[in-house]
Amino acid sequence: MAFDFTGFTIAFASVYGIYAILGISLNLEYGYGGQPNFGQVLFYGLGAFVGGTAAANLLPTFAGSSIGNICDVSATLAREQIALAYPAVSVSVWVIALVLAMVAGGIVGIVVSYPALRVKEEWYLSMILLVAGEMFRVITMNTQQLGCGFNGLGGVTTPFYWLSTYFPSSTLQANVPTGLYAVVIVVLALACFKIAQRLGNSPYGRLLKSVRDDKIAAESLGKDVSKVRKQVMIIGSVMAGLAGALYVYYIGVASTDDFIPAVTFSVWVMMILGGYANNRGLLVGTFVITMLDRGSLVSGILLQSSFPNFSANLILYARYLVEAVILLLLLVFRQKGIFPETRIKTKAYTLFDFGRKTRLTGSNPDERQKGRVTSS
Amino acid sequence: MENISKAFGGVRAVDEVTLSVKRGSITGLIGPNGSGKSTLFNVISGVEKKDSAGAIEFDGKRIDRLSPHKRFELGLGRSFQTPRLFMGMTVLENTMLAAKGQKGERPSVAPFPSRWEGQEIELAKRAQDQMKLLEIEQLYGKLPNETSGGQMKLVQLSNAMMGDPKMLLLDEPTAGVAPRLAQDIFKSIAHQREQLGTTFFIVEHRLEVLFKHVDTVFAMHQGKIIAEGKPESIVKDQKLIDAYLGS
Numbered sequence: 231m232a233f234d235f236t237g238f239t240i241a242f243a244s245v246y247g248i249y250a251i252l253g254i255s256l257n258l259e260y261g262y263g264g265q266p267n268f269g270q271v272l273f274y275g276l277g278a279f280v281g282g283t284a285a286a287n288l289l290p291t292f293a294g295s296s297i298g299n300i301c302d303v304s305a306t307l308a309r310e311q312i313a314l315a316y317p318a319v320s321v322s323v324w325v326i327a328l329v330l331a332m333v334a335g336g337i338v339g340i341v342v343s344y345p346a347l348r349v350k351e352e353w354y355l356s357m358i359l360l361v362a363g364e365m366f367r368v369i370t371m372n373t374q375q376l377g378c379g380f381n382g383l384g385g386v387t388t389p390f391y392w393l394s395t396y397f398p399s400s401t402l403q404a405n406v407p408t409g410l411y412a413v414v415i416v417v418l419a420l421a422c423f424k425i426a427q428r429l430g431n432s433p434y435g436r437l438l439k440s441v442r443d444d445k446i447a448a449e450s451l452g453k454d455v456s457k458v459r460k461q462v463m464i465i466g467s468v469m470a471g472l473a474g475a476l477y478v479y480y481i482g483v484a485s486t487d488d489f490i491p492a493v494t495f496s497v498w499v500m501m502i503l504g505g506y507a508n509n510r511g512l513l514v515g516t517f518v519i520t521m522l523d524r525g526s527l528v529s530g531i532l533l534q535s536s537f538p539n540f541s542a543n544l545i546l547y548a549r550y551l552v553e554a555v556i557l558l559l560l561l562v563f564r565q566k567g568i569f570p571e572t573r574i575k576t577k578a579y580t581l582f583d584f585g586r587k588t589r590l591t592g593s594n595p596d597e598r599q600k601g602r603v604t605s606s
Numbered sequence: 607m608e609n610i611s612k613a614f615g616g617v618r619a620v621d622e623v624t625l626s627v628k629r630g631s632i633t634g635l636i637g638p639n640g641s642g643k644s645t646l647f648n649v650i651s652g653v654e655k656k657d658s659a660g661a662i663e664f665d666g667k668r669i670d671r672l673s674p675h676k677r678f679e680l681g682l683g684r685s686f687q688t689p690r691l692f693m694g695m696t697v698l699e700n701t702m703l704a705a706k707g708q709k710g711e712r713p714s715v716a717p718f719p720s721r722w723e724g725q726e727i728e729l730a731k732r733a734q735d736q737m738k739l740l741e742i743e744q745l746y747g748k749l750p751n752e753t754s755g756g757q758m759k760l761v762q763l764s765n766a767m768m769g770d771p772k773m774l775l776l777d778e779p780t781a782g783v784a785p786r787l788a789q790d791i792f793k794s795i796a797h798q799r800e801q802l803g804t805t806f807f808i809v810e811h812r813l814e815v816l817f818k819h820v821d822t823v824f825a826m827h828q829g830k831i832i833a834e835g836k837p838e839s840i841v842k843d844q845k846l847i848d849a850y851l852g853s
Contacts, residue, residue, distance in 0.1 A: 425717055428718075429716050432722065433702075433709075433716065434716035436703045436711075439694050439695050442694065443691075443692040444690050447686070447690035449652075449673065449675050450674050450684055452678035452769060453703075455675070465713060577723050579730075579747075582743075582747070
C-alpha cells in the first residue's frame, strides 16, 4: 500500500486543529485557572453527539425531505445525498451544529461545575468530571435514542462535501472537500489560540492565575473565586464542544469508541509537554501528540498491509505507552514542560522600562507551594 | 464587633470578643502566640466564619454574612501572617491584581486590549508609586519565591494597599523584616493614614515599633480581650504582664 502524503497531511492538519482546541481549552481551565478537568472528553463527546444529531435532523428538514429514523443505513445514505445536492443547506446546518455543540458544552460546563465550585479541594472536581465523562460514554453507548447507541451516528459529511461534484478525478473529489475543511479547522483553532492568548495576557489572565495559585488570598483581594472558576469552565467547555462538533464532521460518525478517558489524558500530556499556561508551548505539545496519534495509525495500517499477520492494534496501543513514557520523562527532567510559563504580557511592564522577558519558575503547583514562606 | 466567638473543636480561639476600631486610627492588637489574634483577623476578613452569635459591622454595614471578596469591595483589606502571594506571578502582577474595578478582568472585555490598556497603564503607575514607597520597585519582574521573606511581607503590604482600602488588617507586617525596614513600614503606614485616612488594625510582636505609631492597643489572651488603652498605659496592665510572663 502506497503512502498518501496529501491525505496524511489533510488528516494531520484536521486532527491537529481539533486537538489544539481541546488543549487550549484545558490550558485555560487548568494551566491558567487551576481547574483540573479530567473529564475533557465529556465536553468533546457531547459536542460531537450534539453536532452529529443536529446535522442528522436538520439536513433533511432544511432540504425539505423526510428520511425517517436517522439511525437507519438508508437515512445515512440520504444525508450524504442531501449534502451533495444542497451546498447552502450543508454549510448552514454545519454552522448551526457548531453553535449548538458550543452551547451544549457551555450549559453542561455550568451544570457540572455547580457542585465542584462548592468543594474546597479542586481535585474533587477532577474526580467528578472523570466519572461524568465515562458515564456519558456508557449511557450514550447503551441508549439507541442518543446518537444511535452502540452503532454510532453516521453519514455526517464535511460541510464542503458538495465540492466533490465539481472535480472529475477521484483524488480531488476526496481531497478538496476534506482539505478545505482542514483549513477551516486550523483557522478556528488559531482563533481559539488568539482568544486564549488575549485572555491570558490581560488582567483576566492575572485573575485566573490568582485563583489558581491561592484562592484564599484571591478572595481576600476582592476576587470572586466561584465566579471566576465558573467562567473559565464555561469558556473551556464551549471550546471543547466546538472541537467535538468539528471532529464528528471530520470523521463522519459520532461513535462512543472515540470518547474514552484516554483522550482526556492525551490532552493533558499535550499541555504538560508544551508547558502550563503557555499557549505557544501547548501548540508544540499538541504537534508531538498528534504526530504520535496519526503516525501510529498510519504505520499500523502500512505494516499490516505489508505483513498480514501483524496486528495494527499493537502499534495503536503502543501510542499510549509512548505517551506514558513522555509523561514520566517530563516529570523527572522538565516539570515545567518544554516552554515554561512566561509573565503576563500587558503594557504595565513598559513603565518599568526593561522590556526583558522573564521566564517564570515554579509554575508547577507543588513548586509554587514550596515557594511560600512557612514561618514568620 | 460585638460578642464574636470562633471555636475549633473544643478550643475557643476567639471567645466573645467585643471591640471597636476608630475610623482613621492606627490600632494595635497584641498578645502572646496562640492568643487568637490571627483567628480574629480571619473572622473579621471572612476567611473563617464566626460562630453563630455576634455581629461585625464595618463602616455602618453589617458584614459578617458577606464573603471575603465582598468585604474587600467594601474597603476591608488584609495581609496574612504568613505571606500569601501568587507564586506563579511576578511582584508587579501580584501588586496590580489587587486594584479594584479592573475592566480587563471581565472575560468579555479582556480579549480587546484597546478597552482596558489605558486603565492598565494608570494602574501600573499607581503600582509603581506604591512599590517605590515600600522600596520594592526593583523586584517588579521577580517571582515571589525569588525574594526574601521580608520582601514578601512588603509585597503583600503593597498588594493590600493597592486595593484602596478604608481599613487594613495587617497581621505581623514586620515579622522577618530588617529593623530599619520595620521602622520604614510603620512610617509608610502612618503616611498612608495621614494622606488617605486609612484605618489600620495591626497585629504586631515588635512592640517598640508598634507603640511609636498606634493610637490604641488591644491585648488578647486565650481568645479574650484582656486589656485596652494607650500604649503607655497598657504596658503597665497587670493582666497583660501576666499573660506574657505567666502568672
